[in-house]
Amino acid sequence: MPENYKEPIRAIALFYCVNAVDRQVVKKLEGNCQLDLRLVKMPCSSMVKEVFLLRALEAGAEAVLVLVCPKGHCQFADGNIRASKRVERTGKLLGEAGLGGGRVSINDAKLETEEEILLALRQALSQADASGIAAGSKISNKEYIPSSADGVEK
Amino acid sequence: MIVAEQKPLPEIIEMVSPFKKLLILGCGTCVKTCFAGGEEEVAVLASILRLDARHKGKDIQITELTIERQCENEFIQEASEAVSANDAVLSLACGAGVQDIARRFKNTPVLPGLNTTFVGVMESRGLFTEECLCCGDCRLGMTGGVCVLARCAKKLSNGPCGGSRNGKCEVNPEIDCAWQLVIDRMTCLGTLDSLRQYCPPRDWRSSNSAGPRKLLREDMVI
Ligand code: SF4
Ligand code: SF4
Numbered sequence: 001m002p003e004n005y006k007e008p009i010r011a012i013a014l015f016y017c018v019n020a021v022d023r024q025v026v027k028k029l030e031g032n033c034q035l036d037l038r039l040v041k042m043p044c045s046s047m048v049k050e051v052f053l054l055r056a057l058e059a060g061a062e063a064v065l066v067l068v069c070p071k072g073h074c075q076f077a078d079g080n081i082r083a084s085k086r087v088e089r090t091g092k093l094l095g096e097a098g099l100g101g102g103r104v105s106i107n108d109a110k111l112e113t114e115e116e117i118l119l120a121l122r123q124a125l126s127q128a129d130a131s132g133i134a135a136g137s138k139i140s141n142k143e144y145i146p147s148s149a150d151g152v153e154k
Numbered sequence: 155m156i157v158a159e160q161k162p163l164p165e166i167i168e169m170v171s172p173f174k175k176l177l178i179l180g181c182g183t184c185v186k187t188c189f190a191g192g193e194e195e196v197a198v199l200a201s202i203l204r205l206d207a208r209h210k211g212k213d214i215q216i217t218e219l220t221i222e223r224q225c226e227n228e229f230i231q232e233a234s235e236a237v238s239a240n241d242a243v244l245s246l247a248c249g250a251g252v253q254d255i256a257r258r259f260k261n262t263p264v265l266p267g268l269n270t271t272f273v274g275v276m277e278s279r280g281l282f283t284e285e286c287l288c289c290g291d292c293r294l295g296m297t298g299g300v301c302v303l304a305r306c307a308k309k310l311s312n313g314p315c316g317g318s319r320n321g322k323c324e325v326n327p328e329i330d331c332a333w334q335l336v337i338d339r340m341t342c343l344g345t346l347d348s349l350r351q352y353c354p355p356r357d358w359r360s361s362n363s364a365g366p367r368k369l370l371r372e373d374m375v376i
Binding site for chain 1: 155162163164194198204209282
């Protein structure tokens with residue numbers, strides 16, 4: 001490996017439910033974690049839709065991670081179940097098209113610290129790598145991020 | 155409603171591959187209700203096709219549009235501009251909608267994005283069941299509102315067959331025995347005795363077996 005080799009910065013979009021993780025903790029990661037991280041906050045994970053996840057990939061994310069409340073703890077009854085079905089379907093569509101079904105993932109563990117969230121992000125990237133499609137580009141095209149999702153971090 | 159499902163993505167990707175400018179045209183009525191061809195499905199498919207093109211290093215420009223119905227000229231006209239601005243249309247309507255679009259835009263290839271499956275209902279969220287074969291000679295009045303043509307695997311007009319077990323069909327135990335449903339319903343209505351009446355064979359000329367049917371309403375013709 002050349003001496004001046006620098007590991008490429010990986011691009012990932014994080015959709016998170018504000019009831020699942022502490023917003024301040026998530027915000028601290030931004031610009032502070034060796035990742036090209038784009039945050040999309042949601043008042044409930046049920047707001048996540050297939051098209052938002054896909055557009056995050058179109059915008060250049062190599063992987064998309066959705067953080068939701070643990071099973072049985074959604075404040076609006078079944079938002080996390082809806083989110084998991086949509087993430088699953090998005091992965092299925094991507095897989096069917098040969099575009100890397102593993103590039104979208106969901107995590108419903110109770111993540112409290114920056115380190116735990118960072119680990120989940122790295123796991124999502126490894127899963128994306130395992131699915132065989134390396135996008136390797138930065139999230140650059142801001143207009144693609146779903147502004148209608150009520151929660152794009154400014 | 156007409157129930158349909160999206161074609162497998164590899165088939166769609168192959169079909170649209172010759173075109174650089176593609177209109178994905180949704181239909182906002184039946185196929186929107188069965189989550190196959192409304193605005194959201196148009197947006198998802200457009201995104202997948204763009205990602206696929208980028209992955210293969212190809213250029214594709216996609217226009218997304220959903221009109222209220224693809225089987226009615228009044229609404230089809232709204233798509234005229236978008237159709238002329240593109241090389242091809244990928245229609246997410248039922249087979250009738252695809253054909254109506256193709257008929258009205260003679261110089262543009264129109265491709266089907268869905269497989270049209272049946273006329274049915276949404277039994278519960280996400281579950282659709284076939285309920286009518288459009289036979290042209292409706293006999294629901296004789297069977298308590300349950301269509302034995304569409305829902306009995308043996309299409310018995312005078313049932314049941316005797317093979318039903320625990321209310322399920324012997325051909326496919328996953329589905330309800332249509333004749334059991336008829337009996338339950340007619341018992342409930344107090345009309346079970348009317349089943350003693352023999353149901354004569356159908357005149358299939360009213361069905362699609364005699365070729366495509368036409369229906370003329372003189373009073374509506376101007
Ligand atoms: S084109 Fe087909 S799917 Fe669309 S409204 Fe007409 S019948 Fe329904
Ligand atoms: S009897 Fe014919 S028209 Fe009536 S529901 Fe059955 S298939 Fe449809």
